[in-house]
Amino acid sequence: MKLDQNKMPIYEALNKFKKERIVPFDVPGHKRGKGNLELTEFLGEKCMSVDVNSMKPLDNLCHPVSVIREAEELAADAFGAAHSFFMVGGTTSAVQSMVLAACKEGEKIIMPRNVHRSAINALILSGAIPIYVNPELDKRLGISLGMSLSELEKVIKENPDAKAVLLNNPTYYGICSNLKAITDLAHRYGMLMLVDEAHGTHFYFDKGLPMSAMEAGADMASVSMHKSGGSLTQSSFLLLGEKVNADYVRQVINLTQTTSGSYLLMSSLDISRKNLALNxxxxxxxxxxxxxxxxxxxxxxxxxxxxxxxxxxxxxxxxxxxxxxxxxxxxxxxxxxxxxxxxxxxxxxxxxxxxxxxxxxxxxxxxxxxxxxxxxxxxxxxxxxxKKERAGMLEHEYINPKVIETPREAFYGDKESVPIMETAGRVCREFVMCYPPGIPILAPGERITKEILEYIQYAKTKGCFMTGPEDINIEYLNVL
The missing domain is CATH 3.90.1150.10 (Aspartate Aminotransferase, domain 1)
Known part of the structure; x- marks a missing residue:
């Protein structure tokens, strides 16, 4: 049964709450903005009046039973999913929840190496082992492409004990893999299909665009509603297919997500979901x-x-x-x-x-x-x-790395700090990446090579915003 997509349960509950003029003896301590006049002047009274905490009439994000639950059901309906979760820690927290729900310590997960750092961070948290499918490169454009079906099948046959396949679709540049065939392949081998759909919110609402994860039959998808969906920064959805235990996934989400869900973020998800469902x-x-x-x-x-x-x-x-x-x-x-x-x-x-x-x-x-x-x-x-001559320009987005240790073992392993240009041959203990897009050049557990170091130096001289290492200036790297 299709639900009434005109409804906005969280928004409606907040409006009702505002009219009741309740005297607050709860948090947040700014008490509807009265305690922080500068902030109220900056953000406006309307905004501050709904920056409130969980309470009976407004439900609770960790354990929703009323308005948040209804809003999540409407979102699932709009996206063609069996369940949806409101995520207030960005798509990073949705990606991490997918990985943590799919894989325990020591279990394998198959993924392309050009994933967002949030996916590799999840491996540090869970202790799962990445099996990388190295994406093809388009030499002319210098970008990595999607996941090749034959390459994935080869990796699956070599690792039939893997628990899940994770795919970023579309990539930052707009490249899409054959999502339906990849999902069918993963399911044929008894693996879960997880899709980082940070850049694909719009696929659900326009037939002229590539296929969405839920349409392809994926088990979980993380959707950046704040990118193309119009909600506030840091608000996202985690979508689930039919065969996933939603109650267990909520437990996993609650391992890392805040117990003080922001009603500004949640109402923005509610309102923008309605807008996309209708328009x-x-x-x-x-x-x-x-x-x-x-x-x-x-x-x-x-x-x-x-x-x-x-x-x-x-x-x-x-x-x-x-x-x-x-x-x-x-x-x-x-x-x-x-x-x-x-x-x-x-x-x-x-x-x-x-x-x-x-x-x-x-x-x-x-x-x-x-x-x-x-x-x-x-x-x-x-x-x-x-305009300049093209000579001497590097032409690729990143270099396929060699994985020596799992991300978790490397991140928590004994370290020493070494001048970056002297680290060739060593195993990296931290991330190095340009942000955005946040795809690691080096991740914990990978062998550092001369070629990778030259790439990092080149990216620095061109003015890329480099992030990741403990040393903010990226002159030293932590190695095992």
């Missing part, structure tokens, strides 16, 4: 149109390449998310991060990220043609003013 098709048709307009204009400038479904090869690029405006900058002679910096510093345009060879401009329902035109003319100007 999603029209919203994302508009986004697709804007992205295509931008691609057409950018590809006329010369040297830039805004790519799309022409990359499809039936396997490692099974489909492409056409709302993603991913642009290769190598023929302009500039690293993506250099174009990112120029757009920000010279043209007051903030894009999502730049890496070694590409930039991503995030387009959503909030954009208009005039913003697109401003971006296009800025890119055109950058090419005219700053």
């Amino acid at each position: 999603g098709e029209a919203i994302f048709a508009k986004v697709r149109k804007l992205a295509q307009y931008a691609r057409d204009e950018i590809n006329q400038i010369g040297d830039y390449y805004a790519y799309s479904r022409e990359l499809n090869n039936g396997d490692s690029v099974f489909d492409f998310d056409v709302t993603k405006l991913s642009i290769n900058t190598l023929d302009v002679g500039l690293a993506g991060i250099e174009v990112y910096d120029l757009l920000r510093d010279e043209y007051d345009i903030q894009i999502e990220f730049g890496d070694i060879g590409n930039i991503l401009a995030y387009i959503s329902v909030g954009d208009r043609e005039r913003e697109i035109e401003r971006l296009v003319s800025a890119l055109s100007e950058i090419r005219r003013r700053f």
